[in-house]
Amino acid sequence: MLLQQGHDVTVVDNLSKGHRQNVPAERLRVLDLADTQALASLLREKECDAVIHFAAFIAVGESMREPARYFRNNVCGSLSLLDAMVQANVKHLVFSSTAAVYGNPHTSPISEDFPIQAVNPYGESKVMVERLLGWFDQIHHLTSVPLRYFNASGCDPAGGLGEEHEPETHLIPLVLRAVKTGKPITVFGNDYPTPDGTCIRDYIHVNDLAQAHILALEYLINGGASESFNVGTGTGHSVLEIIRAAEEVTGKKVPYEVGPRREGDPPSLVASSKKLRERLGWAPQYPDLRTIVQHAWNFANRA
Ligand code: UFG
Numbered sequence: 001m002l003l004q005q006g007h008d009v010t011v012v013d014n015l016s017k018g019h020r021q022n023v024p025a026e027r028l029r030v031l032d033l034a035d036t037q038a039l040a041s042l043l044r045e046k047e048c049d050a051v052i053h054f055a056a057f058i059a060v061g062e063s064m065r066e067p068a069r070y071f072r073n074n075v076c077g078s079l080s081l082l083d084a085m086v087q088a089n090v091k092h093l094v095f096s097s098t099a100a101v102y103g104n105p106h107t108s109p110i111s112e113d114f115p116i117q118a119v120n121p122y123g124e125s126k127v128m129v130e131r132l133l134g135w136f137d138q139i140h141h142l143t144s145v146p147l148r149y150f151n152a153s154g155c156d157p158a159g160g161l162g163e164e165h166e167p168e169t170h171l172i173p174l175v176l177r178a179v180k181t182g183k184p185i186t187v188f189g190n191d192y193p194t195p196d197g198t199c200i201r202d203y204i205h206v207n208d209l210a211q212a213h214i215l216a217l218e219y220l221i222n223g224g225a226s227e228s229f230n231v232g233t234g235t236g237h238s239v240l241e242i243i244r245a246a247e248e249v250t251g252k253k254v255p256y257e258v259g260p261r262r263e264g265d266p267p268s269l270v271a272s273s274k275k276l277r278e279r280l281g282w283a284p285q286y287p288d289l290r291t292i293v294q295h296a297w298n299f300a301n302r303a
Contacts, residue, residue, distance in 0.1 A: 001210045007217075010046050012039070013055070024164035025239055033077035036084045040143050043088035050217055053081060056125070059169055059263055060100065063122035074125035079132060086140050091182035092220035094213050095133060097126045097228065099202075099269050104194035108236070109272035112148070112228050120264055133226065144227045145216040150202035150232030150271045152209055154292040162206075162299030171239060172203070172293060176300045177247045185254065187239050189261035192268075198239035200268040202232035205286035205295070215280040229280070232271025233287045245293045 002009045011023045014032040031038050033055055041220045043051075056074040057063070063070040079094075100123030102114050118124040126146075133144040153172050155162030178185040184268035212231045237245075243254045259302065274283045284293060 003208070003213060006192075007214075008046075010042065011050070012042065017057075017165075019164060020234055033073075033080050035184075036087075039081060039084035040087040043084060043090050043174075046092050048088070049221055050094070051081065051090060051274075052094045052213055052217065053078065054096045055081075056096065057205075058122065060120050060122045061169070063120050064127070064264065065199055067121035070121045070125050071128075073129045074122075075132075078129040080153070081135050082132060082142065085142060086136070090249060091142050092217070093133070093142065093144040094216045095129060095144055095146045096269050097148045098128060099148055099150045099230070099232070099271065101127050101130065101136055101148060102269075104240045104266040105269070108268050109270045110230065111272040112230055112275055115299045122169060128260060130228065137141050137226045143220050143224070145218060145224075145226065146228045147212055147221060148228060148271075149232045149270060150230065151210060152283070153296065154205040154207070154286060155295040156210075157295050157298070160302055162296060162302075171242055172202075172246070173300070175243055175254055175256075176250070176293075176297055179246060179250050179252050180300065182255060183257045185243075186259040187243075187256055188259060188265060190258045192241075194238055194267055196238050196240045199265055199300050200236035200238050200270065202234070202270045203246070203289060203292055204271075205284065205292050208282075208284040209234075210284055211285070212276060212280070212282050215282055219280055224252050227279070230271040230273055231274040232273055232278060233284050234271055234273045235287065236268060236270035236287075237289055241289070242293070245289050248295050249290060249293045 011028050012031050058071055101116050101118055103111055103117040103119040116127055118127050130146050136142040155279055174185050192199055194200050209231055246254050
């Protein structure tokens with residue numbers, strides 16, 4: 001989308017989770033974020049105006065078992081990048097943050113001024129980086145936009161890019177896998193204080209998420225001050241609603257069974273996206289759940 005909208009782009013990835021084939025070969029540099037000097041050289045060589053930083057581990061459950069790995073990769077990696085940006089005099093950063101910075105909020109929808117109180121090392125690692133960003137702004141005048149993602153989902157309808165995690169833990173790809181394999185998915189708890197008893201999340205199409213990054217980038221380059229923004233549609237859907245949407249899209253039954261709650265799952269996480277809409281003029285192109293599931297289904301059935 002950056003290329004389509006006239007930006008020049010270099011992608012840095014250590015390919016520990018990323019997929020080489022998703023990026024034009026001439027734009028990819030295989031580098032680790034820990035390599036501050038190599039990053040600084042690259043930023044100088046390419047005369048970068050800004051960085052969008054997505055490189056982090058993302059599995060909440062894993063972060064509860066291996067906190068050191070999460071803090072090292074997510075916090076130390078970000079610090080190395082910030083250090084390199086200062087060395088190369090690059091002044092703007094868009095950062096992938098998360099709704100997990102809010103922990104278990106008691107009311108909904110969630111606005112950016114809700115208390116920050118992560119309840120797992122994954123969320124805490126993002127909180128720590130948001131705090132680093134505050135100091136780098138104050139001391140080095142490096143401005144940044146942390147985007148607090150709710151549930152990234154769907155697939156780029158044109159580019160054929162979608163979720164390819166190993167192992168997969170996210171609901172929509174797992175539901176679609178259950179349709180294909182016939183092996184039931186487990187619904188993690190149906191005794192939550194929600195209308196149908198299952199957890200509610202705000203599913204945001206990956207292209208709408210991507211567009212929020214481009215708006216944030218242009219805002220910073222045009223002199224905007226550091227600000228955090230939620231990225232969600234403002235509408236929540238329960239796990240059973242996702243299953244029903246998948247049945248409508250695929251025309252098949254989703255085999256499922258109800259299991260115990262998953263540790264650390266808040267009952268409901270729904271964004272207020274008012275600030276993003278008002279301040280950056282963002283409007284989601286694909287807010288409809290069926291479209292999100294349809295695009296994910298197209299990806300699951302790609303040739
Ligand atoms: N779920 C199931 N069964 C499954 C998988 C998920 O019932 O097999 C449920 C979960 O309990 C949850 C919902 O489906 O209620 C969504 O779960 P995901 O694992 O797809 O997503 P999460 O809401 O747990 O987490 C996502 C990101 C995190 C981020 C969080 C913030 O993966 O990185 O959103 O909202 F922190």
